[in-house]
Amino acid sequence: MSLAEFLKILADLTRLRIINLLLENPGMRVKDMVEVLELLELPQSTVSRHLAQLRQSGWVEVKRVDIWVQYRLSRNVIPELRVALQKLFSQDIVFQNDILKVKAMRSGVLRDGG
Numbered sequence: 079m080s081l082a083e084f085l086k087i088l089a090d091l092t093r094l095r096i097i098n099l100l101l102e103n104p105g106m107r108v109k110d111m112v113e114v115l116e117l118l119e120l121p122q123s124t125v126s127r128h129l130a131q132l133r134q135s136g137w138v139e140v141k142r143v144d145i146w147v148q149y150r151l152s153r154n155v156i157p158e159l160r161v162a163l164q165k166l167f168s169q170d171i172v173f174q175n176d177i178l179k180v181k182a183m184r185s186g187v188l189r190d191g192g
Contacts, residue, residue, distance in 0.1 A: 079136055087135045091172075092118060093128050097137065098173045099180065100151045101164055111149070113183050117176055 087093055099114060100106060106114070115125055129149065132138035137155060141148045151160065167173035 084136060087132060087137055090128070092120065092124070093132055093137075094167075095173065095176055096125070096128060096132060097151065097163065098167045098176060100138065100149060101160060101167070102177050103180065104150050106149045113180055116183065117179050 088097075095118060096114065099117075111125065111129075115122055118125060129138065133140060136152055139150050139152045141150070
């Protein structure tokens with residue numbers, strides 16, 4: 079895969095949001111992806127398609143652990159690029175809100191109506 083193809087994956091907001099969540103939550107399991115679906119407010123098929131594109135382009139690795147499937151940012155994504163992405167994500171309200179929403183979901187705040 080060429081560098082241009084590898085970087086082309088960054089041209090989509092949904093894929094960027096998934097990458098942001100994986101940077102903040104290494105080893106997300108399939109059950110965690112339910113939170114991602116709720117957060118992104120997209121159909122499961124759309125998120126699955128984007129995850130497949132991320133896998134095929136080398137951005138995301140998938141690993142089976144017992145009955146779970148884990149998603150994580152690929153080791154092919156060099157540390158300097160990870161740091162650069164995290165810095166960019168931390169400066170954008172959309173990505174900041176995604177992280178806050180996941181934390182709220184996990185603490186039960188959003189599920190309990192709070």
